[in-house]
Amino acid sequence: MPDNYFARYLPILIHFSLAALLATAIVLLSWIIGYRRPTRAKLSPYECGMTPVGDARQRFSVKFYLVAMLFILFDVEAVFLYPWAVILRDLKMFGFWEMLVYIGIVLVGFFYIWKKGVLDWGGASTGRGEV
Amino acid sequence: MNLTTFIIVSVIKTVIALFVLLTAVAYSVWLERKVVGHIQNRWGPTRVGPFGLLQPLADGAKFLFKEDLIPPHVYKPLYIAAPMLAVMFALTSISVIPIGNVVTIGNIKTPLQITDVNIGLLIVLGITSLGVYGVALAGWSSNSKYSLLGGLRASAQMVSYEISLGLSLVGVLILAGSFSLRAIVDAQAGTFWGFIPRWNIFQGQIIAFFIYLTAAYAETNRVPFDLPEAETELVAGYHTEYSAMKFAMFFMAEYANMITVACLASLLFLGGWHGPLFGPPLLQAILPVFWFGLRVFMFLFIYIWVRGTLPRFRYDQLMAFGWKFLLPMAIANLVITALIVAIRS
Amino acid sequence: MQPVATTFFFYFLAAVTVLSGVLVITRRNPVHSALALILALLGQAGLYLMLYAPFVAGVQIILYAGGIMVLFLFVIMLVSIEKSQKEEQFNNMWIVGLLAALALGALFIGVYVKGRDLFAGREVALPEQSNTQQIAILLYGNYMFAFEIASLLLLVAIIGAVVMAKKRI
Numbered sequence: 001m002p003d004n005y006f007a008r009y010l011p012i013l014i015h016f017s018l019a020a021l022l023a024t025a026i027v028l029l030s031w032i033i034g035y036r037r038p039t040r041a042k043l044s045p046y047e048c049g050m051t052p053v054g055d056a057r058q059r060f061s062v063k064f065y066l067v068a069m070l071f072i073l074f075d076v077e078a079v080f081l082y083p084w085a086v087i088l089r090d091l092k093m094f095g096f097w098e099m100l101v102y103i104g105i106v107l108v109g110f111f112y113i114w115k116k117g118v119l120d121w122g123g124a125s126t127g128r129g130e131v
Numbered sequence: 132m133n134l135t136t137f138i139i140v141s142v143i144k145t146v147i148a149l150f151v152l153l154t155a156v157a158y159s160v161w162l163e164r165k166v167v168g169h170i171q172n173r174w175g176p177t178r179v180g181p182f183g184l185l186q187p188l189a190d191g192a193k194f195l196f197k198e199d200l201i202p203p204h205v206y207k208p209l210y211i212a213a214p215m216l217a218v219m220f221a222l223t224s225i226s227v228i229p230i231g232n233v234v235t236i237g238n239i240k241t242p243l244q245i246t247d248v249n250i251g252l253l254i255v256l257g258i259t260s261l262g263v264y265g266v267a268l269a270g271w272s273s274n275s276k277y278s279l280l281g282g283l284r285a286s287a288q289m290v291s292y293e294i295s296l297g298l299s300l301v302g303v304l305i306l307a308g309s310f311s312l313r314a315i316v317d318a319q320a321g322t323f324w325g326f327i328p329r330w331n332i333f334q335g336q337i338i339a340f341f342i343y344l345t346a347a348y349a350e351t352n353r354v355p356f357d358l359p360e361a362e363t364e365l366v367a368g369y370h371t372e373y374s375a376m377k378f379a380m381f382f383m384a385e386y387a388n389m390i391t392v393a394c395l396a397s398l399l400f401l402g403g404w405h406g407p408l409f410g411p412p413l414l415q416a417i418l419p420v421f422w423f424g425l426r427v428f429m430f431l432f433i434y435i436w437v438r439g440t441l442p443r444f445r446y447d448q449l450m451a452f453g454w455k456f457l458l459p460m461a462i463a464n465l466v467i468t469a470l471i472v473a474i475r476s
Numbered sequence: 477m478q479p480v481a482t483t484f485f486f487y488f489l490a491a492v493t494v495l496s497g498v499l500v501i502t503r504r505n506p507v508h509s510a511l512a513l514i515l516a517l518l519g520q521a522g523l524y525l526m527l528y529a530p531f532v533a534g535v536q537i538i539l540y541a542g543g544i545m546v547l548f549l550f551v552i553m554l555v556s557i558e559k560s561q562k563e564e565q566f567n568n569m570w571i572v573g574l575l576a577a578l579a580l581g582a583l584f585i586g587v588y589v590k591g592r593d594l595f596a597g598r599e600v601a602l603p604e605q606s607n608t609q610q611i612a613i614l615l616y617g618n619y620m621f622a623f624e625i626a627s628l629l630l631l632v633a634i635i636g637a638v639v640m641a642k643k644r645i
Contacts, residue, residue: 010141015148035196070634075538083616253538261542290543310531
């Protein structure tokens with residue numbers, strides 16, 4: 001049916017718009033139908049029954065950033081592998097060696113972060129995990 | 132076929148797909164409560180309708196009538212947008228997933244999928260990777276400590292396991308030589324020696340299959356990787372401050388993502404809709420969809436079974452497992468697959 | 477079937493991209509800027525799609541919209557919104573910015589004037605069926621060396637990320 005190149009992607013846009021419409025409709029409906037009788041206790045941030053101390057905008061571990069950064073780098077690695085995987089049958093052994101060098105170099109970085117303790121989340125008990 | 136017909140057909144397909152998906156979401160919640168109930172020697176829902184079958188409807192109505200609380204300490208625009216984003220992305224990734232062969236109704240030939248694109252797998256991966264925003268923004272905009280911790284944990288966990296998930300698919304790509312989900316399924320047709328089906332799982336991708344499944348469990352924040360909503364320490368994680376339908380929307384997104392994962396697992400590793408065909412033409416047309424649905428159901432059941440059986444990881448164990456075990460395994464698997472394919476060709 | 481309203485979609489996507497690009501630099505709230513940037517990147521992905529490069533579009537979504545922006549958001553989550561909204565948004569470097577923008581604009585116009593003849597009578601082939609394959613053949617054949625260098629870049633980036641975050645090495 002959709003022999004045309006662009007026509008193949010149009011349904012995704014339609015689907016996304018309908019999903020967005022649905023999500024909006026659900027939120028609106030809940031807002032219209034649901035009753036509202038707010039009290040001070042209901043409106044305070046949940047803190048297991050204690051009186052809240054401070055707000056949530058606090059500093060958190062740098063490990064989260066590190067994981068996000070490493071994720072991007074390894075994701076780039078994975079994306080490089082996709083087109084290679086698709087034509088590996090044509091590249092034959094040459095393609096295999098080519099990729100082995102590539103993965104090998106990236107793996108050096110992987111072992112570096114492993115040995116540096118970046119992947120240890122146990123805290124001080126690991127000794128090296130002072131990130 | 133002109134443009135108007137095409138758009139109308141697409142809209143009809145989309146509406147049907149969304150309806151089926153949302154029904155499936157509602158009934159996987161019911162199934163989960165029922166199965167987990169039986170695992171724990173309880174009955175699960177029994178009161179509303181036979182076997183509690185109308186429970187999802189009752190739940191939905193209850194969520195609608197609950198108080199829609201917007202606490203003053205939240206950052207309002209994003210607090211409202213976060214559950215919407217989560218649901219939107221979760222529902223959209225189904226758009227490129229095929230559920231069966233091409234069917235002919237009257238003189239219109241249409242594939243049983245909303246659209247068949249050449250980069251189908253990439254689109255699913257891309258939309259899944261966008262799903263992290265719903266969770267991260269919910270945790271941040273709630274301005275509550277539990278929510279922030281839950282959101283951070285969830286995002287870090289999702290991005291960590293996304294790498295293993297992406298790498299586990301490379302083996303399948305090598306075997307199929309295409310990103311199109313339909314082409315990947317077609318590459319798994321036929322049998323070895325007449326009785327073993329040529330599914331990717333029997334073509335040496337069994338390790339990749341388990342890596343994919345584990346990583347996907349972590350992607351969807353399910354047991355044993357449900358730390359973002361670990362109720363014993365974080366109350367409810369990133370949706371602590373949500374109520375009524377906005378709370379329910381995170382669950383809709385979670386179950387819709389589970390169904391997407393189950394569909395992908397069936398398509399990529401278990402041969403999609405391939406299965407024995409017999410009987411009259413009409414039955415032969417329906418059977419592929421049935422075989423596909425059976426696989427998806429099996430995966431959903433395993434999801435629930437795992438939830439009823441396994442304890443939760445600790446956060447450092449979770450990160451160590453993802454980075455130090457799954458990632459090296461995924462790389463080893465793809466190198467070995469590549470070596471075998473390269474030698475053979 | 478004829479191509480579906482190509483002009484319309486081009487201007488639609490271009491408008492989305494440019495408008496969200498403007499929003500990125502004008503919004504006071506950094507989270508809004510980040511979300512506008514995501515939208516701009518998605519619009520760009522759509523434009524790549526229209527250039528018959530579906531693989532590039534997919535990679536754009538996975539890497540930029542789904543990967544790099546998560547890091548941006550993590551960083552922004554640290555920032556106190558109340559404080560950042562009081563801060564001066566544009567500093568006195570606008571002369572430098574203006575000069576850079578003018579230079580870039582002149583470059584674009586120069587490229588357009590020089591290269592107009594190149595694009596004029598070129599028939600657009602439909603390489604969609606093999607877009608990924610074409611990229612792969614070039615990347616892993618002709619440009620193999622550049623590809624291997626990319627892995628070195630990744631290695632340097634990994635080490636750099638750790639060195640930046642570590643207190644002591």
